[in-house]
Amino acid sequence: MKRLIQRGLMFGNLFHVSSPALVERYNRALKHLTGKTTTLTDFHIDISGYAPEIGEELNDHLYLNHAGVNRQFILLSTDQKRCPLLGAKFSTSYTILREFFDTNEAQLFALTARDAVAGELVNSVYDISTPQRLFDIRSVQIEADTTQGTVQSANNLAKKVDRFLQEDDAWFDDVLIAEMIGLAGETGDVRRNPVRLNHMEFAQENFWTAHFGGLYIFQATDRQAAITSRSKEPLGDLPVTRTYDITERNRIAQFLDDCNLVEPIVKARGVDAAAILRQKMDFILIDAVAGTGVDLSNTTRRDMRRLAREHSSLVPEAYKALGQLVNWAEHGGSWPKIDSEHPAYFYTLRAADTSDKDLVNMLLAELCPQDIRQLFICHKELFYATYAGWSDSKKEYVADYLEREYQVDKAGARAALFGHEAAMDAAPGPWDRNDMIDRVGPWGAVRRR
Structure with missing residues (x-):
């Protein structure tokens, strides 16, 4: 994994905790949540406050995520919102944390200026001993406060202020006034500077x-x-x-079709479909020839064509079918027959524009593991596990490619691959591509059993 770490492809964009003040705040929050502390004075944390170094120190990489349920978090800075989430057990966790940051950024900025914010993604399930228990998770709520209880104190102060203003004899209630003064010393003037985190609840229906x-x-x-x-x-x-199970490709294809969760890449608006498919062909070719000992460093388009010629006996059917689809998309060649059991089938698809597009792209990445770019972007846990079993030449090629082609413009790459533009009417050409797709594929090729 050293190649990935050195190129910032693993443990990249983490928040560096090195000042004594931040370390002390982190320890206070860690003690508050788990009863543990760290002796480290320098470590890196993700969006949830998890630090790989502390995981190693405690010999527990789930120290903020006991049993993989109800993930806890420690926030030291709003800069954490730009960090990844490491070791995710649920695909929705990152989105929930990021939305929490975006919705409460001003409040979190004020709170983390003086203390750490500690909290938890809470659902009704605390033990997932059986798969059936996963379906009891219907929603996730966020509970958060500083280690000193600033938010709770602010809520209590706001209630006392309302009582003071509404009750006729409140001016003579010395106890109430003393309590208000004491709380105000902890929270400041909540009338001018409210310290309140929005209550947030998220449906947990479709997830990995x-x-x-x-x-x-x-x-x-x-x-x-x-x-x-x-x-x-x-x-x-x-x-x-x-x-x-993941091997039932035909049935998965039928499910995705029935629910309108995917679309053909060649039909997607605002993307260079031929370029995307050609890149997928490169990844499939690299996987096929990686074990031959060929040098894969600094490969060009000409090198790829040469490798395909020299190792034609190793070139898989998926590569050939995608090549035919590229030819059809660019030159109007014959429509390739790619049914749902064909090894190229899922490589021709991407998620449709639905609220579940990230989840669907994640599933497609697992169905198309040779597309190392989509695998890295959409399913990092599987990417890292798969990467460990590759040859050194493929590891070097993949690490170099991702650093050179993806790291330089992550947002642009994601938009080019998965972005959606509104449909618009267009005059039909000499051959209507969309009409062909609607008539014969890819859904017409799904074999119904």
Whole structure:
């Protein structure tokens, strides 16, 4: 993993905690949440306050996420909102934390100027001993306060101020006035500078979880389903209509089609479909030839064509089919036959413009593991696990590519791959691509069983 770390592709963009004041605040929050402290004076934290170095020190990388449920967090600065979330057990956790930052940024800026904010992503489940327990998670709420209880004190002060203003004899209540003065010394003037974090609750209906080997759960779609990365038999009966394992490609394709969760890349507006497909071809080719000992450093487009010629016997069907699709998209060649069981099928798709597009792109990344760019962007946990088993030549190629092509413009790369533009009417050309797709593919090729 050293290549990834050196290039900022692993443990990158973390918040550096090095000043004694911040370390002391972190320890106070850590003690408040877990009863533990760190002896480290220099470490890096993610958006939730988790530090890999402290995980190593405590021999517990779930020290802020006991049993992988109800993740706790420590906020030292609003700069943490630009950090990644490491070791996510639920795909929704990062989005929830980021929205919490965005909604309460002014309040968090004021609170973290004097103290750490400690909190928890709370749901009704504290133990996921069986897969069925995952379906009891219906929503997630955020509870947060400083280690000194500033937010709670501000709420108490606001209530006492309201009582003071509304009750006729409050001017003569010495106890009430003394309590107000004491609380104001802790919180300041809450009438002019309210210290209040917005109550936030998030529905937990469609999500991925790392529990039980990886499980995609769709409960708020036209058809409910669970898709597991492992065998589905050990899961038992789940409270959804269908359960698939990742090898049931035809049935997964049918589910995605029925729920309108995906679209063909060649039909997407605002993207260079041919360029995206050609890059996927490169990744598939690299995977095919990586074990031959060929030098993959500084490969150009000409090098890729040469590798395909010299190792034609190793070139998989997915590569050839995508090449035919590129030819059709650019020159109007013959429409390639790519059904849902074809190894190239899911490489031709991306998530449709729905609220679940990130989750669907994550699933597609697992279905297309040779597309190392999408795998890195959409499913980092699986990327790191897969990367460990690659040859050194492929590791070097992938690390170099991601540093050179993705790191320099992350937002631009994501927009180019997954962005959506509003549809607009266009005059049909000599051959209407969208009409062809609607008539024969890719959904027309899904084999219904």
